[in-house]
Amino acid sequence: xxxxxxxxxxxxxxxxxxxxxxxxxxxxxxxxxxxxxxxxxxxxxxxxxxxxxxxxxxxxxxxxxxxxxxxxxxxxxxxxxxxxxxxxxxxxxxxxxxxxxxxxxxxxxxxxxxxxxxxxxxxxxxxxxxxxxxxxxxxxxxxxxxxxxxxxxxxxxxxxxxxxxxxxxxxxxxxxxxxxxxxxxxxxxxxxxxxxxxxxxxxxxxxxxxxxxxxxxxxxxxxxxxxxxxxxxxxxxxxxxxxxxxxxxxxxxxxxxxxxxxxxxxxxxxxxxxxxxxxxxxxxxxxxxxxxxxxxxxxxxxxxxxxxxxxxxxxxxxxxxxxxxxxxxxxxxxxxxxxxxxxxxxxxxxxxxxxxxxxxxxxxxxxxxxxxxxxxx
Numbered sequence: 227x228x229x230x231x232x233x234x235x236x237x238x239x240x241x242x243x244x245x246x247x248x249x250x251x252x253x254x255x256x257x258x259x260x261x262x263x264x265x266x267x268x269x270x271x272x273x274x275x276x277x278x279x280x281x282x283x284x285x286x287x288x289x290x291x292x293x294x295x296x297x298x299x300x301x302x303x304x305x306x307x308x309x310x311x312x313x314x315x316x317x318x319x320x321x322x323x324x325x326x327x328x329x330x331x332x333x334x335x336x337x338x339x340x341x342x343x344x345x346x347x348x349x350x351x352x353x354x355x356x357x358x359x360x361x362x363x364x365x366x367x368x369x370x371x372x373x374x375x376x377x378x379x380x381x382x383x384x385x386x387x388x389x390x391x392x393x394x395x396x397x398x399x400x401x402x403x404x405x406x407x408x409x410x411x412x413x414x415x416x417x418x419x420x421x422x423x424x425x426x427x428x429x430x431x432x433x434x435x436x437x438x439x440x441x442x443x444x445x446x447x448x449x450x451x452x453x454x455x456x457x458x459x460x461x462x463x464x465x466x467x468x469x470x471x472x473x474x475x476x477x478x479x480x481x482x483x484x485x486x487x488x489x490x491x492x493x494x495x496x497x498x499x500x501x502x503x504x505x506x507x508x509x510x511x512x513x514x515x516x517x518x519x520x521x522x523x524x525x526x527x528x529x530x531x532x533x534x535x536x537x538x539x540x541x542x543x544x545x546x547x548x549x550x551x552x553x554x555x556x557x558x559x560x561x562x563x564x565x566x567x568x569x570x571x572x573x574x575x576x577x578x579x580x581x582x583x584x585x586x587x588x589x590x591x592x593x594x595x596x597x598x599x600x601x602x603x
Contacts, residue, residue: 347378360421450503
């Protein structure tokens with residue numbers, strides 16, 4: 227059957243590619259291999275990052291709660307978004323278009339719900355760093371864990387609204403709104419970054435006579451933030467540009483190839499984020515090592531317990547085996563004694579010898595020799 231005459235997912239109203247000839251087979255294999263390789267380390271690294279923060283009471287602060295929330299979205303990419311994307315591509319290459327449509331719809335829901343909060347969270351991290359520098363001593367009074375959790379709940383609501391609007395969009399032009407919000411987030415991030423640098427310069431001028439350690443710490447955190455922001459926009463902006471180009475020019479095979487590659491780049495960001503956080507934040511590295519050592523200790527204790535149980539079971543089996551062996555030895559000795567007694571009895575009858583003494587103890591026989599009694603004088 228000619229694939230150009232097939233319409234993909236005709237009952238689906240949301241904007242999507244309906245021409246299967248626009249998808250390139252070789253590109254599909256490359257993106258499946260790329261996402262398959264990155265899915266496992268993305269999941270492991272972000273899971274370690276989450277456990278490092280949740281198991282350390284010292285890290286339960288607003289800034290680290292935001293990092294933990296970002297790690298949760300990246301974990302969702304590795305454990306849900308990438309596997310669904312791979313499954314969708316495989317079903318398309320196998321010409322199972324009905325399953326492909328189901329996986330595409332499911333993958334779009336999951337991807338929008340998981341990936342959309344990333345921009346909100348990174349923007350919140352930049353605002354949090356600016357407030358930490360600007361408010362200084364009063365930072366803990368204004369920025370609390372409860373306020374951060376409320377903001378995260380707001381981001382989830384926004385992600386759900388974005389997902390609903392995606393399914394009501396019948397044209398790729400809906401990405402124009404996405405590009406607009408992307409520019410808004412970028413403006414807020416850059417504004418907070420440069421304001422933070424300005425505040426640090428003033429703080430350094432005032433504290434030059436004392437200690438410059440807090441200023442150096444803030445500068446390092448800001449540098450880490452800019453790395454995260456740069457990685458985020460470098461991975462997401464190409465995808466947004468391709469979708470906007472599709473909205474203006476229309477779909478074609480080269481644009482769909484670019485769409486596949488840039489979508490995989492977008493998922494690659496979830497692999498970069500935990501690496502940047504672990505490499506730049508010493509507290510996270512120490513907490514991560516503590517989590518790994520604790521897990522190794524638990525595994526060793528479990529193995530020792532299993533080994534002790536196996537040793538007890540082995541000792542019990544050996545005891546039962548020794549009892550059985552001992553009983554067999556006793557039975558063999560009884561048979562040997564019976565055989566020897568019967569054989570000696572027959573020989574005694576032939577030679578007119580008295581019967582051999584039995585194996586059981588008997589009373590001593592009186593002797594025929596008379597003992598002389600002493601003579602009294």
